[in-house]
Amino acid sequence: MGELPNMLEEIYMSGLMDDHIDEEPTSLENEDLQKFIKLFEDAQRKIYPACEKFSVLSFVIKMLHVKVYNKWSNKSFDMVMQVFKDIQPECDQTIPWTLYHAKKFLRDLGLGYETIHACKNDCALFSKENANLEKCPICDEPRYKLNNDGGRSAPGRDIDVYLQPLIEELKNLWEHGVQTYDASNGQIFRMHAAVMWTINDFPTYGNMSGWSTKGYLVCPNCNMNASSQGLRSKIGYMGARRYLLENHNWRRSKLFNGQIKDRSKPMDLSGEEILEQIDCGTYKPYGKHPHNRKRQRNENPNLNWTKRCIIFDLPYWKMLKLRHNLDVIY
Structure with a gap:
């Protein structure tokens, strides 16, 4: 089972799951709980009584990974699965024997995902109010124009653009929670969750927190009282x-x-005090489009702040004493 997460990641990276089928992923709201519990139990069953290596879930993930790794066509996958079914007629009846049903099986277990397009200049995501746009609302670049500048560079301070869907989910987990199945006792409970801190190297600290890790004020703890x-x-x-x-x-x-x-x-600043500092500044918009290149030195810089970190949108973030950790390997 230890290799399944890596297999799932390669399946997702291949784009195999991008074609959304009509059925939405099963949620854990009231009318769906029993359906999910049964599906979860079925996923853990052996593919046939004497099999000790594969559950239904691990078998499906393994076969999808083989398809992706070897570039099988959809028809080839269905044909191979039919051969397995004919060889082992005693296989569990819950096994999805076609590509369509295999992908639906993973989505219903909550293992699907939503594809969100992004501007090639890291300006914005094509989601929510931008979902149907054909051009970036910030830099006007075509949505489907490929980036031919070589490999994509790291987003840097623009990482907040890509964190937007995650922050929305984290806010929902904090405020409303989500009904969750506890496999240890078979019970359903409402789970709430919070981010305790980020863990990153020092350059990434600057990208995540919005405090630049360059210059005379590089030390975030010293803040304006640097030495x-x-x-x-x-x-x-x-x-x-x-x-x-x-x-x-x-x-x-x-x-x-x-x-x-x-x-x-230096005096320790609370999260509220830091947020007050940040909100005093005006920052350039996100994105690496030509009109948003490195600006000239600001005559009135806001200390070393380069942006208002999107994680401050979480209602509890400003109340945490420790928000960012440095990876000790660095």
Whole structure:
């Protein structure tokens, strides 16, 4: 079972599940609960009584992965599945024997997805009010024009554009929750969920939080109270001793840089205070279109903030003491 998530990812990346069938994925609202429970139980059954390796679910995922990996046609898949059915007539009757029914089987279990087009310049998603547009509402680029500039670059600060559907789901999970099946006791309960923090390297910290990790104010904890200085063509961050106790001997030592250190450590800012800082700024729109290239230096920069992070749309985000973690491998 350990390889199933990787197989599912490759199936999704292939685009096999992109063609939406008429039936919508089964939700877990009242009238659908019993149907889902039965489907979930069927998915865990052996494909035939003596089989110890495959459940119905793992068999379906395995066969779809083989189809994608070997570039089988849809007709080839159906033919191979029919051969299996003829060889093992005692197979469980719940097995979906055609590609159509195999994809419907995964969607009904909640393993489908919705395809959302994005502007090639990372300006906007073609969803909700933009779902039927033929051009990007920001840069006017055609929706179906391919990006011929080589491989796509990382979205950078524009990551918020792609986080929009996730943030909407997270808000719903926090405010309303979702009915969920507990396989351990066979009960249905309403599950609520929250994001505790992000985990990322330092450059990605800047993209996620909106605080630039470059320049004299690079330290997000120091905020406006940084201890940086120019060292020829580099910037040095000299304030480590500020975090020592006020009476520590090393504060009075001049061995480090010929100076004593009498500055206190920076004050911790609450999420509300940080959000107040952010809301004081005006930021360029998302996207990498030609009219939105690197702007000239702002005469009145808002500290090191480059945007209002979309995660602040979560009602609890500003109340968290720790919002972003650095991956210790870096």
